[in-house]
Amino acid sequence: MKRSEQLFREARKHIPGGVNSPVRAFKAVGGVPKFIRKGKGAYIWDVDGKRYLDFVMSWGPLVLGHAHPNVIRAVADQAKNGTSFGTPTENEVELAELVKSAFPSIEKVRLVSSGTEAVMSAIRLARGVTGREKIVKCDGCYHGHVDSLLVQAGSGAATFGIASSKGIPEALAKLTISIPYNDTDILEGVLKRHAREIACFILEPVPANMGVILPKRGYLEKVRTLTRKYDVILIFDEVVTGFRIAFGGAQEKFGVEADLTCLGKILGGGLPIGAFGGRKELMDHLAPEGKVYQAGTLSGNPLATRSGIETLKQLRNKNFYQELERKSCAFYELLDSQIEKYSLPVTLNRIGSCFTLFFTEGPVTDFRSAKRADTKRYARFFHRLLASGIYVAPSQFETNFISEAH
């Protein structure tokens, strides 16, 4: 028996489903997950010594590749001086400045330890500032496992067909209105009908958790206009897109500014981190200045901030994104040519270094069209790739990532 199989058998005795995050379990594609021992550049090695070209890249954070020497050095240096103090540190100031340099819409930013925490806190802030309780989200967008947002959610929830998680009070779920992405008529209808009850509209500006979906031309601009018109806080969840599709995320790429922005993944360069930020007058409602409480023992953790600072510094290098784009496009051209050559009924959605190969005829523009994909066929595709040493997302409704190291 392979070591991964032994370990998974063992893990299931101690850890629910054998994993600490559901999509790792290969449930959507079948089989036993690979236990990974090490990563370097674009590759990972499992405990049986097999090498894979990695397109999951820890689900997005590793835009520089695995074990980038500068990042590792910075983290090791920091570790020598201690790993947590529960006091302010220089790192936090430096990282906050870097975030602000990337996102002009952010005047103040608070660091947390995961994307989930960032979103949860941003929602609380929006509710606290406006005194309103309802929130609007998009079907198939995933914002971490925040109670209010596990309604028609993407990622693992989409993979497992869970419309809304058990354990979420009905009263809370009722405050969430979920609408299709890319449809501004429905958005306007909802905003009009519930004016003065809605605290915020939160979306992934470019959804990555039902697979990659691109905004229709003018969609994000219209979202901005409507949220202003109806006086609703606009939250962009840029946990995936931030520092990925451009240094300044979707806001830079599409020239649309959010009121609040959530970040994570690349921000920590592979260590646990999250952040949310926005205009001063909103952010100053947070404790200790204001009355919206938010806190964290390990928030702004020295190792995570050091890793983030080093990662963002690399990304600021001239031409980083052009080079990543060039590399990614060369790969997409190859994929496109094969799709055409064999007349495959698949649709390649992509932006920058993010892509999803949907096993359905296009266009795939929202959760409904994404769900047309043939997931059984995807599972076969996944296992053929895995056997040939290529590791893509173990679910149809996820994004694959290309790094600088590919």
Ligand SMILES: Cc1ncc(COP(=O)(O)O)c(C=O)c1O
């Ligand atoms: C868009 C988006 N928001 C939030 C999250 C939650 O982040 P975390 O898993 O760090 O809690 C994710 C995670 O995949 C995400 O893709």
